Amino acid sequence: MGSILAVIVLFSMMAINADEKVKVVSTITVLGTFAEEVGGERIDVISLVQPGICPAHFDIKPSDVYDVSNASLILYHGIEPWLDDLITSSGNTDVKKVLLEGDWSTPESVIVMIEKIKIALSKVDPENAKYFEENTEKKIEEIRETAESITEEAESLGAKNIDVICMQWQKQFVEWVGFNIIATYGPQENVSMKDINEIIKNGENAVLVIDNLQSGTELGSQIASEIEAQHVVLTNFPGAVPGTETFSKMMEYNADQLFNAVKAYNEGEKPAESSNIFEIISVILAILCISIVLYFWKR
Numbered sequence: 001m002g003s004i005l006a007v008i009v010l011f012s013m014m015a016i017n018a019d020e021k022v023k024v025v026s027t028i029t030v031l032g033t034f035a036e037e038v039g040g041e042r043i044d045v046i047s048l049v050q051p052g053i054c055p056a057h058f059d060i061k062p063s064d065v066y067d068v069s070n071a072s073l074i075l076y077h078g079i080e081p082w083l084d085d086l087i088t089s090s091g092n093t094d095v096k097k098v099l100l101e102g103d104w105s106t107p108e109s110v111i112v113m114i115e116k117i118k119i120a121l122s123k124v125d126p127e128n129a130k131y132f133e134e135n136t137e138k139k140i141e142e143i144r145e146t147a148e149s150i151t152e153e154a155e156s157l158g159a160k161n162i163d164v165i166c167m168q169w170q171k172q173f174v175e176w177v178g179f180n181i182i183a184t185y186g187p188q189e190n191v192s193m194k195d196i197n198e199i200i201k202n203g204e205n206a207v208l209v210i211d212n213l214q215s216g217t218e219l220g221s222q223i224a225s226e227i228e229a230q231h232v233v234l235t236n237f238p239g240a241v242p243g244t245e246t247f248s249k250m251m252e253y254n255a256d257q258l259f260n261a262v263k264a265y266n267e268g269e270k271p272a273e274s275s276n277i278f279e280i281i282s283v284i285l286a287i288l289c290i291s292i293v294l295y296f297w298k299r
Helices: 002-019 029-042 062-069 083-090 107-124 126-157 168-177 193-202 218-227 247-266 273-298
Strands: 022-028 043-049 073-076 096-099 163-167 180-185 208-212 230-234
Touching: 022 029, 022 062, 022 107, 029 043, 029 073, 029 107, 029 126, 029 247, 043 062, 062 083, 073 083, 073 107, 096 107, 107 126, 126 168, 126 247, 163 168, 163 218, 168 180, 168 208, 168 247, 180 193, 180 218, 193 218, 208 218, 208 247, 218 230, 230 247
Parallel strands: 022 043, 022 073, 073 096, 163 180, 163 208, 208 230
Antiparallel strands: none
């Protein structure tokens, strides 16, 4: 009887282990998104730094220490000075670190990243290596098909002859699409009035002013208004805007914003305020907040 119970317990433990997923910690959400696309249902992914927070100044929480203590793999970008201290605090001496540095806005750069993730997952979970390989092949095919569709439309619109001003963090994507960038600017908190005047002077013939959602949109809107260009807001984090849950969908979304703005400009439309939807939302929220404050003040 005792031997039968031992066999049952053994098989139960084997079943639990078979169902156990690889624990992956990504420092930033975009790397977590890539890992989910490769690992699918065979992995659990936790992203530490949410969009809008500077990874270099991230404050470690006790829950982060716990997450790393249970992780088999950590994906990081190289801009996280706190990572080694976090791993040391977790006591996890077996966790594998994979560096995924560089830009993630163009198809080829992302393909390189997901290939590295596939290799890393296959090493920590060799039993599912074929599954990871199949997911990676599907993802690469999807990315390349989306990229081909985008470049074909860009060519038909004559993107190479269209002058644009671009926020630096979208520069590589916009160049990849094919637009002619005649001026760039950094995060708005680092741009002086002198810089703005220089951008306006050099970019007075620009058709589009292209912003990055995560770095703020006020400066781009101001420049676009000054030169009467279309203001376009792109995102560089999958999932930050509805319908951009994967890299391919984000790339398609960003390209659509660019192409629709060019078409509107070609049709003689005035720069549409609706393109500044994120600013409109901010104004509405501000009005609501003021209304609430006034309501309670009167009471």
